[in-house]
Amino acid sequence: xxxxxxxxxxxxxxxxxxxxxxxxxxxxxxxxxxxxxxxxxxxxxxxxxxxxxxxxxxxxxxxxxxxxxxxxxxxxxxxxxxxxxxxxxxxxxxxxxxxxxxxxxxxxxxxxxxxxxxxxxxxxxxxxxxxxxxxxxxxxxxxxxxxxxxxxxxxxxxxxxxxxxxxxxxxxxxxxxxxxxxxxxxxxxxxxxxx
Amino acid sequence: xxxxxxxxxxxxxxxxxxxxxxxxxxxxxxxxxxxxxxxxxxxxxxxxxxxxxxxxxxxxxxxxxxxxxxxxxxxxxxxxxxxxxxxxxxxxxxxxxxxxxxxxxxxxxxxxxxxxxxxxxxxxxxxxxxxxxxxxxxxxxxxxxxxxxxxxxxxxxxxxxxxxxxxxxxxxxxxxxxxxxxxxxxxxxxxxxxx
Numbered sequence: 001x002x003x004x005x006x007x008x009x010x011x012x013x014x015x016x017x018x019x020x021x022x023x024x025x026x027x028x029x030x031x032x033x034x035x036x037x038x039x040x041x042x043x044x045x046x047x048x049x050x051x052x053x054x055x056x057x058x059x060x061x062x063x064x065x066x067x068x069x070x071x072x073x074x075x076x077x078x079x080x081x082x083x084x085x086x087x088x089x090x091x092x093x094x095x096x097x098x099x100x101x102x103x104x105x106x107x108x109x110x111x112x113x114x115x116x117x118x119x120x121x122x123x124x125x126x127x128x129x130x131x132x133x134x135x136x137x138x139x140x141x142x143x144x145x146x147x148x149x150x151x152x153x154x155x156x157x158x159x160x161x162x163x164x165x166x167x168x169x170x171x172x173x174x175x176x177x178x179x180x181x182x183x184x185x186x187x188x189x190x191x192x193x194x195x
Numbered sequence: 196x197x198x199x200x201x202x203x204x205x206x207x208x209x210x211x212x213x214x215x216x217x218x219x220x221x222x223x224x225x226x227x228x229x230x231x232x233x234x235x236x237x238x239x240x241x242x243x244x245x246x247x248x249x250x251x252x253x254x255x256x257x258x259x260x261x262x263x264x265x266x267x268x269x270x271x272x273x274x275x276x277x278x279x280x281x282x283x284x285x286x287x288x289x290x291x292x293x294x295x296x297x298x299x300x301x302x303x304x305x306x307x308x309x310x311x312x313x314x315x316x317x318x319x320x321x322x323x324x325x326x327x328x329x330x331x332x333x334x335x336x337x338x339x340x341x342x343x344x345x346x347x348x349x350x351x352x353x354x355x356x357x358x359x360x361x362x363x364x365x366x367x368x369x370x371x372x373x374x375x376x377x378x379x380x381x382x383x384x385x386x387x388x389x390x
Contacts, residue, residue, distance in 0.1 A: 060339075061339035061340060062340075062344075065339065067335060067338040067339035068338075069331060069335055081324045081325075086325075086328070121316045126280060128320065128323040128327065129280045130281075132276050132326055132327055132330065133277040135327065135331065135334065136264060136276070136277070137277075139337065140254045140262060142337040142338070142370065143264070143337070143367075143368075144256035145256060145257075173338075175337065175338045175339075
């Protein structure tokens with residue numbers, strides 16, 4: 001759990017020895033490409049910290065088309081808050097795009113973090129505000145930016161995903177057709193900008 | 196500050212006497228319709244609790260077109276977290292659609308709340324998760340729902356705004372043209388569903 005340890009120290013203000021104690025009883029789980037951590041209709045009881053690999057969270061619309069809400073590569077956390085905090089059956093699926101190793105995070109573990117680290121709640125709030133800020137930007141881009149601007153933002157947010165995620169999934173994340181994405185990529189390549 | 200007092204008691208777990216003490220030195224500010232609380236390029240140093248009235252938060256895209264990110268009627272909070280917590284010049288405008296009375300909220304006030312109420316941080320985290328959940332749903336709808344589905348969701352989220360917000364602003368929030376909105380409203384009226 002190297003990445004998770006670093007995350008707890010760097011982002012949540014715990015000391016190395018606190019982290020060692022806390023992780024004594026924690027285990028990781030590795031799932032295969034294509035396996036699900038959450039399916040629509042289930043109650044999501046955990047968040048998933050990605051130690052290695054890549055998760056995708058998506059919803060199905062009424063026509064059965066997939067819409068990617070979030071990719072979670074290493075150091076990201078996936079989970080459906082509507083389900084975790086409000087006990088609602090989830091509208092989402094979370095599956096693995098690659099073989100993925102995750103750490104399960106639940107409320108008792110977060111309460112433990114708050115107990116051992118006086119800074120935890122403040123730092124965690126900061127992470128939540130950051131998440132809200134990113135979502136706000138995504139909403140703004142979905143409303144007002146061109147597909148090309150959204151693609152460039154995607155590259156900036158997920159610099160190392162371009163070769164790991166199939167094109168049609170990136171198109172789904174951007175809310176455009178694979179054909180449009182292909183045109184955008186070509187136009188950018190012509191501008192000598194991206195490959 | 197009647198609504199703000201109730202908010203602090205009901206949503207953030209403070210007692211009536213704690214609220215009375217805390218609000219002794221707080222004042223409200225009333226701004227006119229069309230006035231700004233935040234303009235693009237400024238640092239946003241406060242959040243704004245809406246005691247009475249209606250705020251709009253929007254961004255301009257490259258063509259100078261407005262895109263509504265959020266409406267904030269009574270009991271909602273408006274503010275640009277990217278600017279408040281990360282000290283970045285804001286990308287957003289916040290203005291008043293009606294004459295609006297707000298309570299200014301800053302970090303020292305939040306720290307005070309955390310000091311007097313042991314439940315505050317947990318309850319505040321809950322509100323943040325709820326906000327993330329709503330944004331996630333909005334992203335999902337922008338990606339995968341029809342304009343009609345988005346309009347019905349808008350009515351559900353903001354039941355009392357239909358008559359308070361001009362149609363073109365609702366269209367801007369939904370990411371569609373005013374003409375499309377007008378068609379959707381007509382189709383729904385024909386179905387005897389909404390006015």
